Amino acid sequence: MKKSIYILLFVFALTACDEGFEETNINPQRPVQVSVNTKLTAAQLFVSSERYDNWRAGLIYQSTMMQHIATTAGYWDGDKYTWNRGYASSLMDRYYGNAIKSLEDMLVQIDEEGLPAEMKAITRILRVFAFSRLTDLYGDVPYSEAGKAVLEDILTPRYDPQSEIYADMLNELQESAADLGTGTSAFGDADIIYNGDQGKWKRLANSLMLRLGLRLIKVDPAAAQSWATTAIAGGVMESNDDIFYVPHTAGPEGVNQNGNGEVFLVDGNPRLSKTFVDILQAGNDPRLPILGARRSDGSTDPADLIGFPNGLDANMLLDMTGEENMDNYAEPNRSVITGLDAPMIFQTYAEVQFMLAEANVRWGLGGDAETSYNNGVTAAMEMLSLYGDGGVIDPADIATYLTNNPYDAGNALEQINTQYWIATFLNEYETFSNWRRTGIPNLVPVNYPGNVTNGTIPRRMSYSESEQVNNKANYDEAISRQGPDELTTRVWWDVQ
């Protein structure tokens, strides 16, 4: 007995106290690296993003401010220009931690592994797109140092001036386009947007360059013209096959689903805005029964589709119409456009055609403005087939529409950008930016009690409140440069 205890003690003492600890602390479930291809697929879904920010920044704020959507529901703050900091900052709160982090990580991995130049170019284009959303919405944002907590140990990235961000983004697009050739990139089908088609990515780079270039029209018209010239010369989107969108599926998890679709699944409050429906009705637009349906019975008969005025609460609705609810009004058509598997569209051939038309009107660039306008309207109608059979429009109806709504050279910019505003329905980030750039269409603001904008349409969204604490010096610097962190402050390119 005694002997066995001594032996036990001896064995115990001989065993090193941390034997095997190094292996114990290696996570058995996590690899030290994964293929960059798997990261691209994820990053593309992250750029499309989730319900959280598509609901708050996208629909609750921008779609209502832009009078695509209207509702009585009090938490739809954009409808009435009230302020919910968490909603306003939602894109920032989600994008950096998912899309930006992944894209910055991919760029480092592509360099480290010496992967083909076209992979880096595609990643850079996607990165520019993600940052353009951020800077257009907030103005000065962390850019050069963002998403690099692990890569470069930057825990409190500085906010770059939007002027510098724009300069760099445009430069990035130009360099990336130059690195793209023809054929399929090494991403292959991991690229769920273009299946690795380098030509499409190149046209996208130039199309985004055209978009961002035109954005400068108020602050630096010469630069706008110069970049538009470069973009057009480089080759922009050529057909609806080039549309920049992320395809979604109805499941199996949230990451696969269209974030807007997730919102419509649970939120029955949004209605089509009266401003939007009235414009579609006036043009006898065949898109109306595809985009809208009556809430009460799903009817898509254009005669049944009534737009809901912005800026009303339930009581004001009752006072104004005697109606007790919003059931009689049109909502986004649940049988066509609100699916969990709907595409999330970022830039379309139609938009590019409208920009070409504008460039032609302004500077004589590109082809004939009328042709571009007609191409744009046609493409904007045809592209609804991306939503499935319910979105298909008879070509005859498109022709009729163009006949009834012909290009009007005397009112070209108004007409072109109103079409742009219609075509970017549900891509509200772009709607908001282009409206700020052009002021078209002329939206009449609402003046609801308690609004924080003195009855004007907001010009940006406010930063994450947490930045005031967690990144205070840089946040303060941005505020002192750009102006107060309010919805009425204008971003750099949005000069008065």
Added chain:
Amino acid sequence: MKQKFKYCMLLFLFLIYQGAMAQNKTVTGTVTDESGSPLPGVNVVEKGTSNGTSTDFDGNYSISVAENATLVFSSLGYSTSELSVAGRSTANISLAEDASQLDEVVVTALGIKRETKALGYSVTQVDGEEIATVKTVNAINSLQGKIAGVNITQNSTGAAGSSRVIIRGNSTLTGNNQPLYVVDGIPIGNDNNGSASLWGGSDGGDGISSIAPDNIESISVLKGGAASALYGSRGANGVILITTKGGTKKEGFGIEYSTTVNFDAINTDLQDFQTTYGQGTQGRVPATQEEAINLGFSAWGPRFDGSSVIQWDGVERPYSYTGNNLKRFYRTGTTFINTVAFSTADDKSNLRFSITDLSNSDIVPNSSLNRKTFSLNGGTVLGEKLTLQVNSQYIVEDVINRPRLSDSPGNANFTVGLLPGNIDVNTLNPGADEDGNERQYNGNVFSTNPYFAAFNFRNEDTKNRIIASASLRYDILDWLYVLGRVGTDHQTLRTTRITPTGTLFNPLGDMNELNRRFTQVDSDIILGVDKGITDKFAVSGLVGANKNSIVREDLNLGGNQFIVPGLFDIANLRNQNRNRSFNKREIGSIYGSLELSYNNYAYLTFTGRNDWFSTLSFPGKTTPNNDFYSSINGSLILSDMLAMPTFVDFLKVRGGYSQVAGGAQEAYQLALTYEIFGQGHLGQPLGRVSGGTVPNANLVPFNKSEFEIGFDTRLFNNRLSLDFAYYANETTNDIVNVTTSVASGFGAASANLGKLENKGVELLISGTPIRTQDFNWTTTLNATFNESEITATNADNSDIALDEPRTRNVRIQQIVGQPFGVIFGTSYVRDNNGNIVYDIDGDGVPIARQGERKILGEGVPPWNFGWTNSFRYKNFNLNFLIDAKFGGQIFSGTNSIAYGAGLHKKTLEGREGGLSVTGVDGSTFDADAGTGTSFTTTVSPENLQTYWGRVNDIAEEFVEDADYIKFRQFSLGYTLPSQILDKTFLQSVTINLIGQNLFYLSRSIDNIDPESTYNAGNSQGLEYFGVPSTRSYGLSVNVQF
């Protein structure tokens, strides 16, 4: 079956009793003290046998002994005396007091029993009886207010929820601050199986709550670092040692049965909302059903007038106050606790087996808990020198519908608490229509119908847990022994959570099934010596080694969108997902302790320990993964060394310094990893960086050091005792997750630079103002003051953000130079004179301008008091406990939302005739100069809603003192006199009337319980629609056969 068994036992006992009658002589007598007062509870034993009894409350005893027996009389605080029977049938004796004997023996680190006088640090021991008299679902709550230096917070998370226990202040900024629980020498897990946070959730209960109060022999609280040095890193926050009951030496074997029934009634005195204005907006009632729904939580209508007004369900009802909805919705909670224990012991072995059944119905409808505990403890001497002790507990816990808390989805408390006065919550019942769809009360789908939340949501868990240990001691020589011990805490948890189809905010529903396995294994081997060197000089000591390993594995099956409505099964989900998580960590240690004593009045103890941490190990890592730390402490019994005035019975001074080191609390924090996540998209796998915290490859152990001095004295024939301690502790190199900018891509970064200090005093005064034959009164007051300060976080001393409530305008934050966990939130903008700055809107309504975030309060109260009184009159016992906390604040989310909803009484101001507001006009305000033009305006009644609606965004308005004085515990007991029991087979019967949380003697904050945080984590001081607090009344009976 149970009944039959009980009768068999009784019969068996009766036979034994008959056997005992065969003894030869009965001796009776009275035991008194030197002044002639009878002494109750004196042990009277026939020398050399196990035959014994004890004196009753009148000092009388009666015992059957052999003709020539010798009786041994012993009692704590008195010299033991012997008396030869020598044929007598009456034997009276008077016992002399003995101050040196007053030293109780307490259980200290590693389960070593030591005299308190030898200790250079503060240890508090609580007897099991104190815990078992007034039982709580979570036994640790019985300690609240009873121990200086220990701060226990009960939350508003329901009866099955967890508690927060903090000893001598928080010692880590972001890690676990709760003590190590050691049951019979074996550390157990105390993880929370889920808690509520910003977006809601339920409290999944903690590890300590599983221990049945009836099985507890004693609880020792090792407060300082010196006490816990031998438990190493895991003891850095203090150690609570729980010793469970073993068999006790008595005739034959004993049966003990105890039963408790407890009723919990909602405390309706707390919430005091306005009852004069009902549902509506801008001073008018809803005009339509839809408007009534949209105004679900808007009590901005006109004054009640009894007229007929449409409500959410389209029914018109009188517009008048309908009474208290809390009373209607919540039910009376009940708790039944039944324990039966069998025990036996002889000179060589002891055995105790017990079964406890605890059944609780919470006040939230459809929420309940059942816990069964089977405990088997046994010890035996195997050979001459070999002793085996085995302790085991098997616990099965079933909980149905842990209440959802915090954010409104699924949180019944939210909706019930916010209904305007003219809405009767009963009209919301049932929560679902005939198709199973939630009946919509409110425009916001995320505010769930409370009956739907209670009866249609499902949330069930079953926990199976084994806590077992075995130790084997071999006495090699009479002064040298070796002890081996191995123990485990093994838990499996099965949880099902269902959001049913028809839920408004999630129409297609979702569900999740979790299987969790938690296994902790500890093994120790100890070689110990205990030797007197000379008559006066003695030495004892030990060296040992320990290995601790913890494995936690979760298997999750989940998904959303039920295909067949109402069929809640994984296979019926359109979208399914599954994942597994695995976490393993180990600590290896060697340790030693050396105790020297001189002449029984001077003691010195040294300890040393080295811990190796797997969580700080990684291939290629160059910084240390281990640390050596030590402690020294000593005590002097001045009353034995020096001549003392006669009124001093005992005086001891003590002091010590200790260090402890600790590793990272979670595994796999050192290196960046990636993951393939989800189920791919369009056939493509998805990859990304894993985790949201920036890893740190160079983490080293953190350190905590503590300095402690104190004294302990007993005066005036032990009528007054005083125990005082001062301590100062400091944590350095704390491993913290410092919050980063959202734009960095990560939420936090691991750093190894946190610093935190606590300083405090603990005072325990105990007195016996009255001590007579029939009447005894003892009173004990404990007081604690703990002051904490954060002195560093990382290289930049950035703030660390902890939790925020759903209002999102306030957070608990760790800020350098501030106490632990300050409340940091939005404030009013004020001019230099403190006047509030307002923006005047288009309607002329002043809107308070929301200012920057400021420190608004301290989430952890620095002052804690407890005052216990016990009275004994003959066979009656009366005990009560009053406890208090001061100096802390709490943010009330309920009050904040109640402002916006027009329910808070403050919102009555101005409803008739308007509210006069004076302040500074924001359009003229110069922020740099701090000046602006003042204005005075009257806000018309219909605009009050806008005015108060803005105020509710400003957190400053809702942070109030959390001070309270509470009548915490009450018990009135009666013990049947031994004269009556002598004629029965019963040995003792005690009946207690008990009460808990009966009322507040003082409370600062309106409408809520100051102790109503919604989780037991580090973010204390946040309240948001928890389960309302209750008062409990009950009865307990304890019978020993």
